[in-house]
Amino acid sequence: MNLFSRLANLVRGFFSLFVTGLEQQHPEIAYENAINTMIEKYNKLKNATAGLIRLREDAADRLQKAQAQQKELSAMLEQAMATGQDDLAVELIERKDAVDADIASLQAELEAAEKDVDTAKTALTDVKGEIGKLKAEKDRMLAKMQSAQARTRINDQLEGLSVDAELRALENVRTGIKDTIAKAKLGDELRESDLDTRLNALKASSSKATARAKLEAMKKDRAAASDANRTI
Template sequence: MARDGFLARLSNLWRGFLSLWISGLEKEHPEIAYENAINGMIEKYSALKKATAAIIRRREDIEARLKSSKAELAQVGQDLDAAVATSQDDLGVMLIQKKTQLSTDVAELEGEMQAAVKDAESAKASLIQVQGEIRKLKAEKDNMLAKMASANARLRIQEQLEGLSVDAEVKALDNVREHIHNIVAESNLGKEIQESSLDQRLAQLRQQGGEANARQELERLKAAATAKKAQTKTM
């Protein structure tokens, strides 16, 4: 007994692992799950179709028997009228018994016919429903697989975008910016040097001009002094 219990638990455990493995496989490959579901529905449809055909065949058999019994009942009624008209009492009694039996058979067949019609309609409705479910499942498969493919494509694009690094591009731009700033600084420095040199030359020029004017003024004063001395001696 203990061994049987252990084997049962081991079997349940194995079925559990197998179920989890199949579930994981179906999640990774949903098309397999959809195909299995669709194939299962198709098998169910085929079995239901055979059962529906058998039900319809039974309805047709009952309908044929009912038609035959009604025709025979009508004929027996005519024969009974003829037997009564010709005073054939013994034949009339047999025909009455037969008519009674046929009436009972017709009533039973009519009941069976009603049930057979309901069964056939119900079976056809179930068949149409399963057929619709198969079409719906196929459409759902195409739609869901398309959604999954689109989602996977978006994920791959996002992963690619997240994996892209712009550090090199930013660093390259930083180097370019620094180079441009250096060139501008050098240009400004050259301009400042040029302006400083010009100012210095102007200052020197002005200084030289001032010295020349001072010398000219000195020479004029000396000449005036000499002329004054000469004039004094003459007097």
């Protein structure tokens, strides 16, 4: 194989891959190509069948003429024998024998032509039926494909209505709220650890201790006064 042949095969291979991909994306093209091919085959077969019918009609016509000649020769032979014209009768017999042989050959030819026509007509019917089936299959399969494509589009739309995005946005809000609360707690904790806060707490504690001491002293004074009254 030379370089040009290899390049031609490579181009045909790439073109075949391109056509195959195109037909997969657009199956109606593949169906149309197949249907058109079948129709072309049907038309060629139809023309061939017409040719076979012409051959059959030609054989039938020649057979009819030979049979007419056979009858004519038979009649002439009877007349020659009736009139004693033996030499003419011999000639007529020879001619009639040749015609009889032609008739046998033409009958065989006509039978073969009729069989060929019947076979071709059957093939025509089969191809026509296949074209009808292919057209029906095309309509059915394309309808299924369109239905599947519609379902796919609806599923894609349903997926687009998912609440995942909204939930993610709400989660961000929740995180922001938690961060705000954490910052507030941090401020409280920082204030509790502040020196002024600690001093104020210490003052409050000292004030309470002084109040308790006064309370204890008042209790003692009251108890002493009560004892003095009982002594008197």
